[in-house]
Amino acid sequence: MNKESLSILGGGLIGSLWAIYLRKLGYPVQVFDKRPDTSQAKEIEGGRSINMALSFRGLKSLEKVGLKDKILPLAIPMYGREVHDEKGSTQFMPYGQANQAIYSISRGKFNLLLSEEASHLGATFHFRHKFKSIDFTSSQLTFETPTGLQKTEGGIVFGADGAYSALRLAMQKQARFNLTQEYISHGYKELSIPPLANGDFAMSPNALHIWPRGSFMLIALPNPDHSFTCTLFLPFEGEGQSFSQLHDEKSLLQFFQTYFKDALPLMPQLTLEFFTNPTSSLINISCYPWAKGKSLLLGDASHAMVPFYGQGMNSGFEDCFELHAAIEGAKPDQWELIFQEFQQTRKPNTDAMCTLAMENFVEMRNHVADPRFVLRKKIESLLHEAYPTRWVPLYTMVTFSDLPYQEAYRRGKLQEKVMDEVMADPLIAQNWKQLDLEGILTKLQQLDRSR
Ligand SMILES: Cc1cc2nc3c(=O)[nH]c(=O)nc-3n(C[C@H](O)[C@H](O)[C@H](O)COP(=O)(O)OP(=O)(O)OC[C@H]3O[C@@H](n4cnc5c(N)ncnc54)[C@H](O)[C@@H]3O)c2cc1C
Structure with a gap:
């Protein structure tokens, strides 16, 4: 393959992993990031989660370049949700089968490891290079740097510059580029739970803790230093509970x-x-x-989603996996064809994931504490245990498999319909252990065929 020069805008999680993939294919790679070198910076760029949940699709994409075993020791497995009610009682709800976990990992350390790995493989990083503009005909890139504006030939250019992508903004100024964006009414704030005086975790470490309260919620993920990073999701404003109502220490503590x-x-x-x-x-x-x-846009630059399914980074990593497969299956230098094929197959999947992420917000804050929701999950687990391939809960398809998101969404909606019927039985709370599981699967099959 002709090794044309490649540029990646953004050395975040996705840009750094993509640099590794490209180096493994033998391409010369330059990565440009507006921030300072994170190996020297004490803190990562503020405002976003300090730790995040890594799951199957992310791990699969790391494994492809031999990194899964390097990353996992840095992460803490979380086997389920630990739901805290208003009285302070907790209930553990497994995410999947006994050995299935999602992994809490520090964003900063993870990003650093990926960029160091990419550098080690020969990618060149240019920090304090803020991408400003591109000439789409010549691929000339302009950066703002501490010494002034710099121009360089970009060759093939990947925009992994995040949700507020400057490459996307440049594309937006071209004809026939579609964009929709939606800010949700909720914001979030990071808080923390430090280790106890004896150094132990203050709560059980192998769970994602969640305090669902209807229109708002608090979550906490464990860190290797035995602290937890908490995120409070709350409407920005409004008469009910909202950030605007928490204006002083008294109102905060009362809340x-x-x-x-x-x-x-x-x-x-x-x-x-x-x-x-x-x-x-x-x-x-x-x-x-x-x-x-x-x-080409990648990761959040092309499909930023709300964080309620823990799939933003995972789906961006899967972008790398899929794009790599498209390159391997193509003739040398057919970049425009590769990009066409990639965007056509990938876009319906990331669209489905964005919708699921939005829907999961309602589930997390409203339903997880509801006994009928808990029962519904138990029945779905029964079905999955009895028929592991014929009934797979939606969360399992998204989080513990690499079934295309669009197909997971489709199957999830069919299962939801069948479960709505099951739950409509007024005696379901008493009868659920005697359910005709085979009959439920037949209904699912019929529904599937009728579509
Ligand atoms: C609260 C919260 C919790 C989350 N939790 C999870 C989770 O548990 N699991 C999960 O999978 N995902 C999670 N996500 C989503 C995840 O953070 C993103 O999907 C992921 O960071 C996307 O990576 P990226 O590399 O595309 O973009 P980013 O991480 O935003 O990286 C973009 C990079 O580009 C650089 N950059 C930006 N503009 C320019 C420019 N003009 N020139 C040069 N460089 C530029 C930035 O400095 C940065 O390094 C969460 C998100 C939020 C907000």
Whole structure:
């Protein structure tokens, strides 16, 4: 294959992994990022989650380049949700089967490891290079750097510059580029639960803790230093519970005392963190086409989603996996064809994932604490245990498999319909152990065929 020069805008999680993939294919790769070198920076760019959940699709994409075993020791397995009610009682709800876990990992360390790996393989990183503009005909790139504007030939250009992508903005100024974006009414703020005085975790470490409260929620993910990073999701404004109502220490403590009673004593820095940390917004972005000539958008730049399914990074990593497969299956230098094929097959899948992420927000804050929801999940587990390939819960398809998102969405909707019927039985709470499971599967099959 002719090794044309390639440029990646953005050395975040997706850009760094993509640099590794390209180096393994033998391409010369330059990565440009607006931030300073993270190996020297004490903190990552503020405002976004400090830790995140890595699951099957992400791990599969890391394994492809031999990194899964390097990454997993940095992560903490979470085998289920630990749901905290308003009285402080907890209930553990497994995510899948006994050995199935999602992994809590520090964004900063993970990003650093990926960019170091890419550098080690020969990718060149240019930090403090803020991408400003592109000439789509010549692929000339212009960057703002500490020494002024710099121009360079980009060759083939990948825009992995995140949800507020400057490459996407440049594409937007071209004809026939579609874009929709939606900020949701909720924002989020990061808080923390430090280790106990004896150094132990303050709560069980192998779970994603969640305090669902209808229109808002708090979650906590474990860190290797035995602390938890918490995220409070709350409407920005409004008469009910909202960030705008929490204007002083008194209102804040009262709010936590009412809704997160068991978490409050574990959060000695609450007031300081709440009034110091930013309140960040959440956006969903859909755009098309992702490709323009010799340039292509990847990761959040092409499909930023709200974080409620923990799939933003995982889906971006899967972009790398799929694009790599498209390159391997193509003739040398057919970049425009490769990009066309990639965007056509990938876009319906990421669209489905963006929709699921939005829907899961409602599930997480409203339903997980509802006994009927818990029962529904139990029945689905029964079905999955009895017929592991014929009934797979939606969460399992998304999180523990690489079934295309679009197909997971389709099957999930059919199963939801069948489960709605099962749950409509007024005596379901008493009868659920005697359910005709085979009959339920027949219904699912019939519904599937009728579509
Ligand atoms: C609260 C929250 C929790 C989340 N939790 C999860 C989770 O549990 N699991 C999961 O899979 N996903 C999660 N996500 C989503 C995940 O953070 C993103 O999908 C992921 O970071 C996308 O990676 P990226 O490399 O595409 O973009 P980014 O991580 O945004 O990286 C973009 C990079 O581009 C650089 N850049 C930006 N503009 C320019 C420019 N003009 N020039 C040069 N460089 C530029 C930036 O400095 C950055 O390094 C979460 C998101 C949020 C907000």
